[in-house]
Amino acid sequence: MKQWITDLLALQEVDLRIRGLKTRLSLVPEEIAKIDREFENEKTKVSQAKEAMLAIELEIKKKESEIKEQNELTKKYQTQSAMIKKNEEYRAMMNEIEGVKKKIGEIETEELVLMEKIEAARNVFRSEEKIYKDREKAIVDEKNELKELEGKLKAEIEKQKSSRAEVAAKVTPDVMSVYTRMLGKNKGTPFAEVHQGICGNCHLKLTPQTINSVRKEMQVYCDNCGHLVYTTETGSD
Numbered sequence: 001m002k003q004w005i006t007d008l009l010a011l012q013e014v015d016l017r018i019r020g021l022k023t024r025l026s027l028v029p030e031e032i033a034k035i036d037r038e039f040e041n042e043k044t045k046v047s048q049a050k051e052a053m054l055a056i057e058l059e060i061k062k063k064e065s066e067i068k069e070q071n072e073l074t075k076k077y078q079t080q081s082a083m084i085k086k087n088e089e090y091r092a093m094m095n096e097i098e099g100v101k102k103k104i105g106e107i108e109t110e111e112l113v114l115m116e117k118i119e120a121a122r123n124v125f126r127s128e129e130k131i132y133k134d135r136e137k138a139i140v141d142e143k144n145e146l147k148e149l150e151g152k153l154k155a156e157i158e159k160q161k162s163s164r165a166e167v168a169a170k171v172t173p174d175v176m177s178v179y180t181r182m183l184g185k186n187k188g189t190p191f192a193e194v195h196q197g198i199c200g201n202c203h204l205k206l207t208p209q210t211i212n213s214v215r216k217e218m219q220v221y222c223d224n225c226g227h228l229v230y231t232t233e234t235g236s237d
């Protein structure tokens with residue numbers, strides 16, 4: 001293998017490693033944001049469950065004060081009825097009292113329904129609150145791990161960059177300028193290997209003339225994607 005190919009492959013190895021590290025690094029902020037978003041959702045669920053619970057509690061209190069009012073009304077009517085002399089008026093008052101008692105019965109039935117609802121609402125609130133508290137502990141670790149990873153990736157990128165200079169110095173300026181352009185696309189393999197006439201970058205077939213030049217280890221480009229190409233295969237393959 002000609003020296004320029006060996007040198008460029010050594011550089012490409014470092015560059016692709018840096019690219020991979022940078023890609024991984026770029027995902028970290030979104031991963032942290034996702035954790036925060038999910039935690040916020042959990043927080044919202046807890047407060048919604050709490051609101052639902054409190055609303056039912058308030059309704060129960062209302063029912064209780066309604067019952068109290070109606071009971072007081074019954075007492076008032078009963079006191080009044082003791083002073084009524086006329087039978088007709090007395091009967092009318094008794095009817096009133098019956099009506100109030102019936103109403104109390106209705107409110108009590110409504111209160112029972114609410115009691116069942118409050119039990120369910122309290123269970124929902126407790127379970128949401130538990131999920132939230134468990135998450136609260138877990139996310140601290142998860143975020144710390146991501147921050148740690150971020151630091152490690154940055155350090156590794158710096159390390160790779162500093163070793164790159166030495167490798168890059170061996171590549172001739174003309175090859176370097178072409179290679180740098182392809183590396184800048186930030187995808188695929190800038191210097192692609194040709195295997196059985198197929199470009200390792202775009203996976204399309206090269207023309208026989210190109211394949212011929214590649215085998216002679218000339219500085220040559222893929223007919224399709226324009227990337228620099230090389231091969232380890234000889235003409236007899």
Ligand SMILES: [Zn+2]
Binds near residue numbers: 192200201224225227
């Ligand atoms: Zn290609």
